[in-house]
Amino acid sequence: SLQAAMTKLGQWLCGLALLGSAWAALALEAPGLRLPPPFREALLPLPLYLLVAFGCYSLATVGYRLATFNDCEEAAAELQEHIKEARRDLRQRGLRF
Amino acid sequence: MAAGGAHKVSVLLPTYNERDNLPLVVWLLVRTFQDSGNNFEIIIIDDGSPDGTQEIAEQLVKIYGSDKIVMREISALFSSGTAYIHGMKHATGNFIVIMDADLSHHPKFIPEFIRKQKEGNFDIVSGTRYKGNGGVYGWDLKRKLISRGANFITQVLLRPGASDLTGSFRLYRKEVLQKLMEKCVSKGYVFQMEMIVRARQLGYTIGEVPITFVDRVYGESKLGGNEIVSFLKGLLTLFATT
Numbered sequence: 001s002l003q004a005a006m007t008k009l010g011q012w013l014c015g016l017a018l019l020g021s022a023w024a025a026l027a028l029e030a031p032g033l034r035l036p037p038p039f040r041e042a043l044l045p046l047p048l049y050l051l052v053a054f055g056c057y058s059l060a061t062v063g064y065r066l067a068t069f070n071d072c073e074e075a076a077a078e079l080q081e082h083i084k085e086a087r088r089d090l091r092q093r094g095l096r097f
Numbered sequence: 098m099a100a101g102g103a104h105k106v107s108v109l110l111p112t113y114n115e116r117d118n119l120p121l122v123v124w125l126l127v128r129t130f131q132d133s134g135n136n137f138e139i140i141i142i143d144d145g146s147p148d149g150t151q152e153i154a155e156q157l158v159k160i161y162g163s164d165k166i167v168m169r170e171i172s173a174l175f176s177s178g179t180a181y182i183h184g185m186k187h188a189t190g191n192f193i194v195i196m197d198a199d200l201s202h203h204p205k206f207i208p209e210f211i212r213k214q215k216e217g218n219f220d221i222v223s224g225t226r227y228k229g230n231g232g233v234y235g236w237d238l239k240r241k242l243i244s245r246g247a248n249f250i251t252q253v254l255l256r257p258g259a260s261d262l263t264g265s266f267r268l269y270r271k272e273v274l275q276k277l278m279e280k281c282v283s284k285g286y287v288f289q290m291e292m293i294v295r296a297r298q299l300g301y302t303i304g305e306v307p308i309t310f311v312d313r314v315y316g317e318s319k320l321g322g323n324e325i326v327s328f329l330k331g332l333l334t335l336f337a338t339t
Binding site for chain 2: 073
């Protein structure tokens with residue numbers, strides 16, 4: 001498929017080109033594509049709004065993931081126990097540390 | 098399908114100055130596999146460690162038998178890639194587990210990897226610190242923020258279909274790992290990321306198992322500006338080329 005053949009950068013550039021040209025055509029009054037003024041006024045700052053919205057989404061997502069990042073206390077404690085057991089058993093088997 | 102005995106797991110352990118941890122991780126691996134009944138071998142690939150790692154590896158071979166523990170030495174500063182290639186040459190298992198030898202990865206998760214692999218017939222099972230009850234011990238807020246932030250950027254740019262790209266605790270089908278080794282060229286963190294990205298490109302399936310990562314060396318280890326810069330460079334390279 002076309003999408004599979006493109007690099008991620010290629011996909012982004014394509015997507016941005018598509019959306020960008022649609023936005024430019026509609027918001028910047030291309031001849032023959034006249035939207036009513038309120039729509040054009042709303043469309044003009046849309047890219048900036050989307051960028052800010054994405055920025056907020058990013059901060060919120062990373063913040064949430066940071067807050068819910070598990071601290072594995074039990075895993076560390078269990079490891080300490082296993083280390084003790086391992087050293088004891090290995091010494092019995094003749095390992096010289 | 099034949100019972101458990103049909104499969105064999107080769108564990109690749111690249112080591113550098115792991116004299117203290119190596120016997121412990123080997124002991125844990127042996128016990129895990131004996132408890133789970135899987136056929137296994139452990140392949141230690143040492144990069145000319147000056148601290149006696151090889152000497153201790155030889156003792157372990159004597160204790161556990163040379164059918165279970167194999168030691169190889171390579172004598173140039175290796176990257177993960179060369180260590181795996183070297184280790185795989187002599188691997189007799191049909192599944193390969195890669196993991197760290199410093200006890201940050203606990204062998205107890207390997208049976209879960211195997212179970213997950215059977216469940217979905219996956220080509221790769223990746224241990225993830227970011228999902229389920231996976232997690233990390235020993236990181237402060239700043240380190241966690243860097244980790245989550247970097248992962249977020251990676252997800253947005255690469256849409257990889259796996260939650261933990263820089264993790265290095267994974268199970269691969271042997272043929273899959275061999276194929277990926279041919280194609281991957283990066284080093285360090287980015288190498289692990291590239292493996293997953295290329296695997297997706299080649300249509301391999303990836304399952305995930307939550308794992309715990311116990312970092313006992315964070316205080317001494319370096320996550321400086323250099324590492325972050327090279328990570329970003331690697332990420333952008335993958336973004337532009339895959």
